[in-house]
Structures are given as structure tokens and as C-alpha cells.
Amino acid sequence: MQRDHNHPTIVTIEKVIDETPTVRTLIFSDEVMSEALPGQFAMVWIPGVNELPMSIMISKEPGKAAFTVRKHGLASTGLFNVKEGEQIGIRGPYGNSFDLKEGKLLFVGGGTGLVPMMRLLTFVRPRDDVTVLIGAKTKNEVFFEDLAKSLLEEHHHHHVIVSTDDGSYGEKGFVTDVVEKLLSKTHFDGVYTCGPEIMMYKTVQSANSRHIFVQASLERMMKCGVGICGSCCVGTDLACRDGTVFDGLHLSKNKEFGYFHRNKAGILEHY
Amino acid sequence: MQRDHNHPTIVTIEKVIDETPTVRTLIFSDEVMSEALPGQFAMVWIPGVNELPMSIMISKEPGKAAFTVRKHGLASTGLFNVKEGEQIGIRGPYGNSFDLKEGKLLFVGGGTGLVPMMRLLTFVRPRDDVTVLIGAKTKNEVFFEDLAKSLLEEHHHHHVIVSTDDGSYGEKGFVTDVVEKLLSKTHFDGVYTCGPEIMMYKTVQSANSRHIFVQASLERMMKCGVGICGSCCVGTDLACRDGTVFDGLHLSKNKEFGYFHRNKAGILEHY
Amino acid sequence: MEPSLETSIGQIQLDRPVMLASGILGISLDVFKRLYLSGAGAVVTKSLSIEPWEGYPNPTILSVKGGGWINAVGLSNPGAPNFAKMIEPNKDVPIIVSLVGSIPEDFEMMIKQFEHCQVTAYELNLSCPHVAKVGLEVGDDPELVKKIVTAVKNSTNVPVIAKVGLGTSNYLNTVGTAIDSGIDAITAINTVRAMAIDAEIQRPILSNRYGGLSGTPIKPIALRCVYEISSKYDIPIIGCGGISTWEDAIEFFLAGASAIQLGSAIGDNWITVFHEINKGILQYMKRKDYSNIQEMVGLAKRS
């Protein structure tokens, strides 16, 4: 029978990589997921634990894909603890993708929000001028810096900048301050961001105010991933089906973006 | 949505032709049925009346097909009475087809058993030597004689022979006596028959005894047409799915062929 | 004359006969507006309880290989009071408020919350197949159905619909009891209790184990329920279950439904499905020369 993308397909975790003490990358074989577009996500079933949305991470080997998970609550800790040889269920890929411009490009990622940024980097052309901004609270939460660099090896012009809130590594300060500084200095042809919503909100604001094309990939509570349950709604939008990637101009008209998300009961909560 | 062959598709009867006082041909447009193989049948729903199996008759126009029905009991009379512009439901095509040999071919049909013979004639090559035998009780039950002739127009060697039991038209006697006569005179490369079971039984016997390749298309009580209900079983065979066309050698080993059929309750009845 | 898509389900008047079913995309007024503009004649809210409910943990929804969906969302909802506040500004969208509860007082309390809201109708969920003490557990108890419907009818002048489904009793009796107690219309049916197990993992996939089957697989079941209800009772019916094409919609009208609801089709075809179905119904009506929906309702019952 043909694969049903909305029914869990069982895959085996083949390799686990520790990125930081609380972040791990789990690699598995799956043709469909290996060809996911940047920004697309999967619903990941950890049997006996929970199911949660995860951006689809790249893997160096063809036919493989990965998830990069930060250990947090029940579900993510369950995934974080999956060992090599153990099985999980995946459905998807879900969601749209980015509209990649040409020229001078800025990528702004925080935490596991870097995952779609990494996949997007694999689509950038060698002649583009690429800046990757990695934000973290502190030094030992920084990851994917080397990966970003190696993905950009063939590019003449590229910068990978890390900023930490406490200055323990790279530039000191909020990543959004670096964004503001960069955008005020030079013109960019496209800005792409994924990470904590406040980070994305400020990045979108900085770009919008300068009429720079910007896209952000949103996170919301997700149950179905296909636009049935409604749990992921952001104003009139359903993050899972209309997004997760939205244009900055569209987001600037959304009353909830940057301010509210909904909890498991669907009640609006302030960020 | 793609067409579901096992769910009735509604078609409109575009033309009705009287073949004899009790036999009519109903023509309709349907790509799928127009491409049915010789010997295949449809389950025909006459709304409010019944559903019954009907061999798929040819039509001169592309994209069209037909049924040729003899008025008999409730269901066939219902179909016989369908007027131009009225709708019926059809599902299928069901069943296998004939294995058409080359060379000297004999077609033996009685009554509406001529329907698959007519479709089969359209596949015969001009260089084949073709004999069509049409059997009927009496003169005004003869039909398709002209059609058979016109289908064979381009053939150098062809004969259309009619025999009636009462001798009111064509040769006098049972069609199976003509078969026996023909087969005893000349070698045939293939014999094809459809019609009353006794006619087919004798034809198969005549051919088998001379080691001549012969195929017959069987009729049995049919409800599903797909091999679920079991009502069409003939020994180990399901007429609808294994047939309706069977080789003479296979039939010679079947204890029911020529002797028994099952009624609506599934009880074996003698012919 | 151009045929009209208007329909009435008893006192309920709608511009278009296709509604959003309860529980689908149903927690935000902004989304309701969008669905209305996409062609939905009305939206039914998620089933609301007095208190907010988180629902079951994930996995809560998955598709079935070969068609349809199984869900055990567990009636997660923000609670009637929060919800009423959210829809208070609404003037444009016909909103049908779906309610779940265990006792008459639950329903009375919730209806009070909507005093200042424009509510097109209430739909009593007597048929959720996977949450204890509400839904089917209520629908399968005739005494309770009687008490709840009577209480609700005494609390509001807005039309009240009972949503029924296949439980552990004869749903036709539930319909009968609801009618005797004054119900204005019936929605049939809810999801059908079902399960998905993964052969590799060797466990039920839903966290709640049991869930409700929706989408194409249940259409023939829902259609027979509408036909059965309309053959037995004289009550306006809203058909629901597996509807995804205009042909499905017509079949439900012919079986006796004055309007329809859909949910799962959105997962398969997204929200353009409303427009597609409306368009198909109109074309059918033109071809068959009908001027309004009501002319078709129940036609399949003639012998």
C-alpha cells in the first residue's frame, strides 16, 4: 500500500548526537522525510509517552533525516531519551516552506529554531552573501555553529555570528540587537527566522520597518498537523497548514503574533 | 474522484433498436464499457426493478457500448422496457476474455449468447477464415445475421450460417448438429461459443473429441460479479471471476458444466 | 431562475446548507469568520464544558490507512465562559454552540454564559464516543436525555439541536426521547468508536487507546442513520459523517437531511471544500431543475 502521510510510519533511531547537555540530534532513515522542504515539520510519536511537532533536520547521508530536540517537558524529554535502535513513529511532512531570495541573506535562529535554518542553508547558492546569526542564552547552549560553517564552506561571502545573552561566547547581548544593527548598516534581500517568538517578533519588526523581505516559522500547540483540530490557530491562520512559514507583512497584521499563544485547552495566553 | 468499477455508474440510454419482437439493443455512451474485452459483462441496475448480468455489446460509434437483452422474467423485461432518455446503472466490466487463435475459426452463438461473439468478431484479422453459426428456434428469433456479415465484410473467407430448430429459416435442425458436421469435415484452429448451456456443452464435446481448441462463456446466477457472493459457482470455478470464458479441456473436467446450475438459494438444479 | 442554497432546519435559517462540524478548527472567532467567507453556512463550535479542558495527551489524531481519521482529542476546550467572551463581538457569522455536560445543570449554567452572544442554535453533544460521563454516556441514558433536553429548552428560546451517534443503545430511541422532550432538530452522526494499533510498536496509537472514526468510512453508516430517522420521525435533520463531495451532500438531502456538517474532509481537502460543495449542489439543482434545497429533502424515501 502507498504510504499514508497522516498515519505514523515507524522508523528506528540509528544514531544519537549530543549537541549540548540538553539538546540531541536523532538520525533515522526515511526517504520521505529526507526530502522535506525547509520549514516543514513532522508529528513525532514517542510510543507510550506522547506525540509532538518537530522540525525536520538535515542529515549528511542521503535518504536520512533527523530531529534535533531540546529536553524540556514530558514529550521532548521522552524523545531526548530515545536510544539508538529504538523506534518512533513519524507522520508528515507538514506545513509550507520558505521563499528563498537571492543576494544578501540573513538567517536568524535561536535554539532548536536553528533546525529549519540549517535545512534552508542547504538551498542557498554559492554566489549568495550569507549571514547566519545564532542566538543563545549562554555558551554551553550554543550548537550548530560548526554545522552552519561547513554548510557554507563553498560560499565566498559568509559569516556565522553567535551572540549570547551573557556574553560567555561570541557577541554579548540579545540576538535581536545584532539583527537591528546588521539591518541598519546594510540592505538585505531576505531575512529568515525561527526560534523563540519574541526573537522572531523583533526580527520581523526590524525588517518590516525597513521594507526588507522577512519570513518567520511559527510554533504553536499542535495536535493534528493537518488543519483539523484548530489548536495551532494564530488569529485567522492555522500555523500547521497555512504556515508554519509566514511573510513579515502578513504577520504584522496578525494581532496574536508576538503576544499570544494558546494552551492545551485553547485559551489565549500571553508570552 | 476516480471511477469505482464496482459501484454503479449512471448512463442514459440513447437509442433502442428492436432486434426481434423480444430482443432489443440499448445503446449508451461510456468509455470504459466501450473498451470492454469480448466476453466481459456488466452488472446492470434497472432502478426500482432489479440488477442483472449482461454481456457488453458493441456499438458502431466510438465511446459507446450497448446491451442486447431478451425479454424474459422480471429483470430482463425491466431492462427491455427502458426507453430512450432513461437512466440505468452499470458496474464492471467483469470477467476474463477469449484467447483468439489465428486461422480457421468457428463462432457458435445462440440467442443473446451472440453478444460476446459479435465483440469477438471485431478482433478477428482479415486473413482469418471465419465461420459464424447462429442458432435459433424459429425464423423470427434470428438476429445479428446482418451484423455478423457486415463485421466480416473485409474478410476474404467468411460464412455466416443460420440454423433454426424448425427449419423456418436457414438450415433446419439444432445448431450443434451443424457444429458436429463442420468439425467432422474440416480442421478448425479455434471454436468459440456462447449461448444455452446444452448448446455450449455439445459444442465443447464435439471440439474436445477432436482435440480442437474451444472456449465457452458460461452464464450463472450472479449477484456480485467480483467473486464475493459465491452464487455463480460451477464446481470449483466462479463464473464471474475465473470466467466467464473457460477452455473446453477445463470444462470437460467440471462435473456441473452442462448438467447443473444453481438457483437463487444456491441449490443445484438440473438443466 | 437561479436555484437558492438557502435552507431551514426548523426555525434555523441558513444561507448555505454546509456547516463546519463541531470540534473542527473550532476555537477562534477569527477562524470562524474565515470559514464563513469560505462558504460554510454556519460553524459549530468545539463542544464546550463549564471548565476548560486540556483534553487527552497526544497522539490525539491520525488518519487510517485506506481512508478516514481516528481522534481522541478528548473534548479539549477553553470552557464556556472564556468562549462566550470571545464570540461576544460576533455579528456576522451564524454560530451554533455545541455543549457537553453530565447533568441538566451543566447545560443551564453554560447557556447563561451566552446571554450576550448572538447564538444561531445550541447543539447538545450526546454522542462523543471517547470521553467518560459525557457524550454517549448521556445519549445512551433516556432519562438523562429527557431531563437535559427539557432543562435546556426551558433555559433558552434559541433552537436546540441534539447530536446523536452510535452508542450502546438504540440511537433511534435517543432521537425519540429528545423529540418528546421538545428538541428542534437532530444532527446525525458523531464519530464511531474505533481504535488504531501499530503492529510494529504493538500498542494502540492514541494516548486514550479508543477514539472516534470519522471521514469517508462512516459515510454509509451516517447516511442510513439519516434515512432511518427521517423514515421514523418528523423532525429536521442535519446530516454529518464522511461528507466530502457535493454528491455526498445530495445523498444526505435525499435521505432526509435539510443541511449537512463536515469535518474530516477539511483534513483531506482543506477549507476550499465548502465552496466546492456549494458549487456542485448548485449545478445539480440547475440540472435537475430545483429552485430550493427543500424540494430534494427525503426524496430517496419514495418507493
Next chain:
Amino acid sequence: MEPSLETSIGQIQLDRPVMLASGILGISLDVFKRLYLSGAGAVVTKSLSIEPWEGYPNPTILSVKGGGWINAVGLSNPGAPNFAKMIEPNKDVPIIVSLVGSIPEDFEMMIKQFEHCQVTAYELNLSCPHVAKVGLEVGDDPELVKKIVTAVKNSTNVPVIAKVGLGTSNYLNTVGTAIDSGIDAITAINTVRAMAIDAEIQRPILSNRYGGLSGTPIKPIALRCVYEISSKYDIPIIGCGGISTWEDAIEFFLAGASAIQLGSAIGDNWITVFHEINKGILQYMKRKDYSNIQEMVGLAKRS
């Protein structure tokens, strides 16, 4: 060690766990032999009545767009006496004789007919959803179920199976009653009452209007029934409903079935389906290192 496909359903021992369901291709001993040679572990006959029944007029079967079949064959059958005579010569094929009737005496009389036949088990059809006075009308009546099962158990030493389905009462109670009355095993489920209407013709398609839905659409429902029964009762179960692949078969074993039956899959994939499923089960057992079916039965119930 090569895993074994042998299974036992209580006292019933089978070489292979996949059977032909009742009503499918089930009127001729020749065909039974063929199915057995194709890989069926046993064949269940059409449900037999005392007298021959013609069943309903055509149309009696059609497929549903989007999957599955609806039938209202109407239990056409040659009658128990004729049938018993036909299978008398059988020595090789495990035949399970399915019976329908309205009162205990019907069943007692029929069982007498099979005195000289080799019968692997009797299956009481308490669940046909579209014929009056038998099937579900019996299954929904606990008193009658008790009387019939008791009478049948007193008439024969051959194992007796009750086949249940979704009717107008709680089928779990029917199972409980049957167990209390001495039943040896349960088959779950029969078809689910349903309907098909044609939008163009504006009529129900089946001559009987109502029929039973079978095939893929009912699989998630059947699976939950097996899981529910095996969670509540300690009784051997035969799973039936929508099974068409080895994965489906495994899921039913995990839910608690010791064997399975299939019907509709033959319409979709023809009789090679038995061999395909047997092969798939064996490969799965090798991969998961099971030596016999029983090791899997009910595994999905662990928490």
C-alpha cells in the same frame, strides 16, 4: 526454529489463523477445498436456515466509493438439510457451519442435520444487520441469546462460536450473556448497518435499501471491538472486519484475537489474499522472534 501458523481458539485447532468469513463464496464444497488449498485455515459457510432462502432481489452488493462494500444478500442459502448433504463427503477441509434462526428449536433442528458431517465448529450468526427476526434482532435480545446458546450447547459437543456485531444494544452484553450460557468463542464483528443512495437516480441502490458495510471502512471499529471484548472477558476471540493485509491480521492478534476471518478482501484482491497474509504473518513472527501465534495475542493491552 521456523515459527508456526497453528492456532487454537479454545478447543478449535487450526493449521493457519486466517479463515474465510461467513457468506463469502460459501455455498459449494468444491470451492471450500479450493480456498483451503489457497491458504484459508478454515471456511465458514453461508449462514444456513432451516428452509432454503432466495435472499433479496438484486442489487444485493456494491462497493462504496472510497472503499468497502455494502451488501444485502439477505442470507440467501440452500437450507441446512441440502447443505449438510453436500458437505457430508468432506474429510479434509475444516468447515465451520454458520447458522441463523429465530428460536432455539431452529438451531437444534439444524444441528441434527449435520450429525454425519465433520464440523469443526458452529458459528451462531447473532449479528446480520439487514434481515428481520434473525441476526441482530436475536443478538440484541439477551433472553433469546441465553436460550439459544444454552440449547445449542446441549445439542452438540462441537465447539460453538457466537458472532456478534453492532446493533441497537450493547454488543458487550451479548458477549457476556453468551459466555454465561457456555459459548466457546466469539467472532467479532459482522457488517455494520449502512446505506448507499444514488444522487442521480435518487433512490437507495440496494433492493433492500439497508445493507451491511464491510471491508476496510469497518476495520478500526472491528479492532476496537476485539480489544474491548478481550479487555473485559476471558474468551477466545476471532477477529473479523476489514482485514486485508498481514499487518491488519497482526493488529487483530495484538488486540486479543486468536484467529481472524475475512471476506471483502477477496473482492478487492481475490483469493491469493490468504497466502499473502499467511506469508506476511510468518515473516513478522520471524522478525519479532515469535514461535507461535499465541505469544502475540492481546499484547497491545499491556500499558
